Amino acid sequence: MEELYQVIEKIKTSKDLDFEDGMLLMESGNLPLIGALADYVRKRTVGNGVTFINNYHINYSNICTSKCKFCAYFREEGQEGAFTLTVSEIMEKAEKARSLGATELHIVGSLNPRLPFEYYEDVLRSVHDEYPSMSLKAYTAVEIAYLADTTGMGVREVLLRLKKAGLSGLPGGGGEIFNKETRKKVCPEKISGERWLDVMETAHGLGIKSNATMLYGHIETPEDVVDHILRIRTLQKNTGGFQAFIPLRFHPDNTELQKKGIVISGPTGFDDLKMIAVSRLLLNGYVNNIKTYWVMVGEKLAQVALHYGANDIHGTVMEERITHAAGGSTPEHMPKERLIHLIRNAGRIPVERTTNYEVICEY
Ligand code: V47
Helix, strand or coil, X not given: CHHHHHHHHHHHCCCCCCHHHHHHHHHCCCHHHHHHHHHHHHHHHHCCEEEEECEEEXXXXXXXXXXXXXXXXXXXXXXXXXXXXXXXXXXXXXXXXXXXXXCEEEEECCCCCCCCHHHHHHHHHHHHHHCCCCEEEECCHHHHHHHHHHHCCCHHHHHHHHHHHCCCEECCCCCCCCCHHHHHHHCCCCCCHHHHHHHHHHHHHCCCEEEEEEEECCCCCHHHHHHHHHHHXXXXXXXXXXXXXXXXXXXXXXXXXXXXXXXXXXXXHHHHHHHHHHHHHHHCCCCCEEECCHHHHCHHHHHHHCCCCCCEEEECCCCCCHHHHCCCCCCCCCCHHXXXXXXXHCCCEEEEECCCCCEEEEC
């Protein structure tokens, strides 16, 4: 408790925590205290509602040149299991999503050299024309940078064209971990952390909101975690464009990191709760929504995380490939009623939201 005294004082007076404070939190074993502090800041920032969305994930392709060491989802062209959906296959999924009441499609894929830019536009335009009220949260900052480079159009132009085709916002994927050395070891081919932040800054400047993620539980250090979250906070102070921060729990099965014996098992429940709490405390109301992603942490821990700083539990999902390729064992679909039950049973108020965190219904 004593070692956290200076941090507690700052939290009480709503002061921003600095790098050193973040390290004290990361190195403390007093998880109940850190959780209680995060819960206090959560309540002060967003109150007692816990948001979720009726959504549907669509992965359009897994053929990828990035070959990240933590990823079990990607395939090489021609390899067994490689796939790319046609626009009409995506439309079938969009129809299924609509019939299940989804208000958002979460569309992400890979860096597939065979897909022309027009494919990305067609996907959005076709879905948007047919289902104009469906929100399209599509393509990570990594995909946007790839399209900018391969077409020579630049990030701004790519984003403007996708916005015109129906893009509502960007998901937070591809953030991984920003520290240069660590990033080089886990995803050497991926854009740098600085570039990821630049793409987000450009998107925010064009009125395109986004999420932010951080992948934890592989080879990152506590310093990397604090640095990552503080860099998100710094950009957020300039743009205000991040809607949610999502710590993503690393799943090691079938990944290069596991095959090489570098990471044998994933993070513990203690790590999962600490990441949520530290994120809430360092982001201190600049990013209002801290999301616990039940697909990765499991529904029971996601429920507990609602008392450790989280105020959003993502959504119904329905189809998920990235976590499941890496050993994820949660169901792929969570009925809305079950999410409502989990939230209510944790003593909180279930709130169905839109992509942009507008309230659809309080239950
Ligand atoms: O960028 C890849 C991660 C991300 C593994 O914005 C892995 O609302 C764990 O970004 N173990 C994609 N994680 C998922 C993502 C996301 C998910 C939910 C909501 C939102 C949002 C975004 O998944 C990738 C990468 O960081 N990932 N492989 C793995 N083996």
